[in-house]
Amino acid sequence: MDENRYSEARQLFLDQERFTLKVRSIAVDLRNDDFESARRTIGEIIPSNQSEIDYLESQMTYVDYLVKGDQFVLATNEYNRLLAVSDTHDPLAPYTRGVLYILTDEIIRPELPEIPNEVVKRESANNGVQDYVLLAPNPFNADLEINLGDSKEATVSIINLNGVEVYRNDGLSGTEKIKTHIWSPGVYFVIIKGYDKTVEHFKIIKQ
Numbered sequence: 001m002d003e004n005r006y007s008e009a010r011q012l013f014l015d016q017e018r019f020t021l022k023v024r025s026i027a028v029d030l031r032n033d034d035f036e037s038a039r040r041t042i043g044e045i046i047p048s049n050q051s052e053i054d055y056l057e058s059q060m061t062y063v064d065y066l067v068k069g070d071q072f073v074l075a076t077n078e079y080n081r082l083l084a085v086s087d088t089h090d091p092l093a094p095y096t097r098g099v100l101y102i103l104t105d106e107i108i109r110p111e112l113p114e115i116p117n118e119v120v121k122r123e124s125a126n127n128g129v130q131d132y133v134l135l136a137p138n139p140f141n142a143d144l145e146i147n148l149g150d151s152k153e154a155t156v157s158i159i160n161l162n163g164v165e166v167y168r169n170d171g172l173s174g175t176e177k178i179k180t181h182i183w184s185p186g187v188y189f190v191i192i193k194g195y196d197k198t199v200e201h202f203k204i205i206k207q
Contacts, residue, residue, distance in 0.1 A: 139205040155193040
């Protein structure tokens with residue numbers, strides 16, 4: 001990765017970190033019934049994508065509900081927005097599903113899409129050899145195989161839709177077979193960080 005792209009990637013990571021810290025701050029404010037602080041924090045966040053906008057709007061609706069109590073009325077357009085966001089596999093959608101459940105008792109479980117095995121080929125930054133990443137099978141049931149080809153000492157992290165890390169290996173080379181029988185069905189995200197500082201993301205599904 002050249003210096004400019006590395007700087008851009010790092011800035012995106014830092015922006016996401018700031019967003020995550022603000023999200024945690026909102027959660028603390030709500031837990032302490034400090035609704036005004038929660039409102040201010042929501043207003044301070046500058047979203048970088050539609051997912052973050054949806055999250056912030058969902059949180060603002062939740063704050064209004066907590067503040068107004070029995071006087072709160074969920075507008076039709078806001079209900080439709082909550083419903084539409086809840087029925088996706090976006091990493092931040094579980095927050096909206098939670099708000100929708102609190103306000104309406106509706107439980108949304110989006111259908112799992114059919115996704116083929118993820119195979120990505122790229123050129124090594126060091127020796128020009130074509131290497132690849134293989135995640136198979138996908139969707140998977142019991143075991144998941146990760147094949148990094150010629151990649152050496154990569155850090156592999158797998159997180160669920162709630163942001164919980166269910167697997168991590170800080171020195172993976174070659175092939176690894178992961179036992180996944182205790183994982184819940186759903187969508188997971190694989191983050192692979194190479195020793196050359198490249199970062200790749202993949203989506204997998206547990207049936």
